[in-house]
Amino acid sequence: MNTFEMNDQQVAGLAAAICATAEAMGQEMNPGTAAMMAEDLCAYSVPVVKAALKACRFEVKGKLAMADILQRVQAADGRPGKDEAWAIAMTSNDEFETVVLTDEIQLALAAAKPVLDAGDKVGARMAFNSAYERLVGQAREDNKQVNWHVSVGFDANRRVQAISKAAQMQRIPQERAQQYLADLSVEPVTEDGRALAGLITGTVTRPAPKLRAKLAAVKDSMLAMRRVSAEKKTELRILAANELADRRALLVQQAEQLEVRRAAQ
Template sequence: MNTSEMNDAQVAGLASAIIATAEAMGQEMNPGTAAIMAEDLCAYQVPVVRAALKACRLEVKGRLSMADILQRVQSSDGRPGKDEAWAIAMTTNDEFETVVLTDEIQLALAAAKPVLDAGDKVGARMAFISAYERLIAQARDDAKPVNWHVSVGFDANRRTAAITKAVQMQRIPQERGRLYLADLSVAPVTDDGRALAGLITGDVVRPTPAVREKLQAVKASMLEMRAATAERKDEMRIEAANELADRRALLLKQVEDLESGRASHG
């Protein structure tokens, strides 16, 4: 059960709604049966269950069943379908892309990664979908709400776009999205920050003495990069590759934390 668990009055009201739905579908239902079904559905939010009952009235041909209701309740939990989940998982290959993904997508991708690394994309997709469907089935059986989180890429502009889109799609709450954007913001807010940005923009802002020395170091570093030999450029590429490896290690650590969390609740 979770924090959306219904109270007794809501369960009783839901049982009445189940009976009414069954009657609207040309079926008589025993009040005791409806009460049992309502108890089984009490872990979900009332509006979600009522919406599922309405969908059953409009879509189901024949008798109302618990499976019909659950299918519609669970599909409204915000978890993407298998094809969308695979597409999201594949965007993590671009280290510059910021990706907003669910726990189940990250865990399923970890399960498929050995096949993907071997170059078998078709087999990797099959392994991913198999793991993903198993993971979301388990999560739904446990009435676990969907959890979207951000895997930050290196491109600052893409970070803002990805998080803004996730907020618009209601995958991340607005307040949480604002916090992400604030943490990832590259806009300087101090005179010292504006002085550093002036190296790029050309805007002149006088830095404090403490920062002036850092500015000189930054300028020297930029000059070094422009005049870098081929050997130095190779070194810089290696450094960039190491940064990407660090990010992959962080993603794997997140997967391990998720799996250990699932094991502790198992």
């Protein structure tokens, strides 16, 4: 549930703003009607509602309606649109990628997974969109705040990039981003990685001798990989595919647990 709750003075001010917005749109509104609309919107923050009223003045043609305001208020909750949500969901297919996703994206992906596994990407996207819009609509009706969480991939540098980007987009608080990086023991191994991590932690450090030794070992390992036989490469691809399947199964399991918790609420 949202933690916002306007006080009486804020509700009265909002009612006045609703009347002023209606007047600016060429409509006369009864103060009692405006007060009732303000009461219905009091669960949201004042800045968000005022921004929605401003958007209505520029975008809505005709009379101001409660649905116009509510649509814009809800769109400010931080949940991505269905196209962006689908792109995020598809990123989770790469086991090396660290993905920051919402509960609704994870649940919708679980719903679309059987169709996706059958090889029908178009049908999977349709199933995903349908489930996602339903889940988002229900969450907004319940005034449930968006919940972003991290699905960790194998590539350490991509972890830094994904978590840093999520913090910059204010999808996760900087404190949580710092904790994620600390818990994952992420050490950036490139100048780009260090720069991104510095945006979160405020510190940029040079690789220590111990880390340089690890990097050298990684480099040696990569060179060895180039020399392995075609049979060994096939085995590695099979292993990677199995790891991807395990990760997707984990995502589905987490989605089922989320669904159970939603049903229990």
